[in-house]
Amino acid sequence: MKAIVLAGGSGTRLRPITHTQAKQLVPVANKPVLFYGLEAIAQAGVREVGIIVGDTQAEIEAAVGDGSAFGIDVTYLRQEAPLGLAHAVLIARDFLGDDDFVMYLGDNFIVGGIDDIVATFTAQRPDAQIMLTKVPDPRQFGVAELDTDGRVVRLEEKPKEPKSDLALVGVYLFTKAVHEAVARLEPSWRGELEITEAIQWLLDAGLRVDSTVISGYWKDTGNVSDMLEVNRLVLESIESRGHVDESSEIIGRVVVEDGAMITGSRIVGPAIIGAGSVIRDSYIGPFTSIADDCHVIGSEIEYSIVLREASIVGVGRIEASLIGRGVEVTPAAHAPRAHRLVLGDHSKVQISS
Template identity: 70%
Template sequence: MKALVLAGGSGTRLRPLTHTSAKQLVPVANKPILFYVLEGIADAGVTDVGVIVGETADEIREAVGDGSRFGISVTYLPQHQPLGLAHAVRIARDWLGEDDFVMYLGDNFLLGGINEQLEEFRTRRPAAQIMLTQVPDPSAFGVVTLDEAGRVTGLEEKPEFPKSDLALVGVYFFTAAVHDAVDAIKPSARGELEITDAIQWLLDQGLGIASSTVNGYWKDTGNATDMLEANRSVLDGLTPYCKGSVDDKSELVGRVVVEDGAVITRSRIMGPAVIGRSTRVEDSYIGPFTSVAEDCVVVDSEIEYSIVLAGAAIDGVRRIEASMIGRQAQVTPAPRTPQAHRLILGDHSKVQIRS
């Protein structure tokens, strides 16, 4: 059994953060999404992992290395253009050989791991096994229809008029039969080789397609709203500890993690929250469901339900919420005069300003 992890793609929905960083390395509770994926694979007992990489390959390689820190062995497989999930399977064909494999999208967040689903696949060994969840807007996903007995009857990729509200979760289990399917399909109207088309081909050939519904927490962390929600979910299960310095004029309330070298002075931290190593928090309030990464500075400010990435500085700002602050970003008050907004924004940014 092998694992194929997709860590290419340009992360357009998370811009401007992903102009300079791989979307799979944006952190949830101060740990990159991709690390949760690799840990889940290792916990399921799969140690031979191929990682599909694209234009952010160097950053992915630097972060993951040879995989030994996760208890796995990693082989990097370059995909020069993001031409679809089935295209990634085609690229990995020689490496996969005739082995069964799990394909896991590197920006998908699935609490609870894949142990149960993997065991089910190993026991039944259908040509493909998919995971489903109900979503409010299925047109943004691959959509699956089932008959009254719960058997898969059809799949469509991002249909304009979905036939069900069951979306594909970004974790798939395959036997080597999928390679014939990938070879048989043609690019979609989007110019991509769709994995939904490959699974539909298997279905049309009368091969077994198993499905299960995700009962735990799952997010496709493709945008800021979903990242913040995933961050909230992880922090909600936080085990508190303090390895940094907290002065007697500060207060930690609830589930708060303070990492090595962090310094909290005259501040109030309301959990669940995590303060990264060597971060300084001074004369500030950090509210629930906030993760502040390493080497940050928060002074005379208030922030909650937010993600602050490494090296960011927030000084003299009231109040920040439901926000993502990028690496080395600086957030400061605007001058009181003149009464105007002064902005320096990256491409595709979205800003909400009180009029």
């Protein structure tokens, strides 16, 4: 079995962060989201991995290399434009050959990995295996409709009137049968080759498509709120390590990486402080990831992700924030407070000073 990992999207929902960084490399608990997927693929026993890349190819290659750090062998496959998930399968045709394969969306996060679904697929050999999960607003996803016996009967991409609340999770498994389906597709109304339509073609052709409804945690980390939620979830599982000076206080599980300096501060976990970072006279609250070589001085921050080399100095409470690389956050200059009034006769005004 092989795998293809999609890492070519532009990440418009994470802008402005993704103006200068691949969305798959935005860190969760100080590790890029993409790395969690590659580790899950390796854990499932898959070794040959094709990474679909676009305009951020150089950055992805610099981060992942040849894949040896993950126990995999990586081939980079260029997608000139984001023309759909099925288009990624189309350009990976030569790499995949006639092998079964996993398709994994590089900005997705699945707790527990994919060992079980890969083992089930290998044992039962359907033509396609999809993962589903219930979502509050299925209009944002590919949606599956099941019959009374739980078999997939229809799939639709981002429907205006969903037939169910079961969304496709960003992991798919296929035999070589999907290549014929992909070759027959026409671009959708979105101008893309939709993987949902390819799977629907398999169904219409009488081929077997199995589904698994997962109750575990899954997130498409395409926006800031989802990134912060995944960061929270990963930090829940960390184990404390590292040291702070005697003037600082640690409460709960906190990781302090080698070379980080923490003085006169209070850190309430779960939280992680990256190597080379300086935390002084500050409060770091729960579910916060501070990357390498950051400075947090005389400030408070909680439930946030701070990327490397960022600086937060003299700032009051910061919450639920994603702060990019090399950002400088400082207090605004104090302007005199004044009220300008035009009041009619016999008015009564209360001003809070």
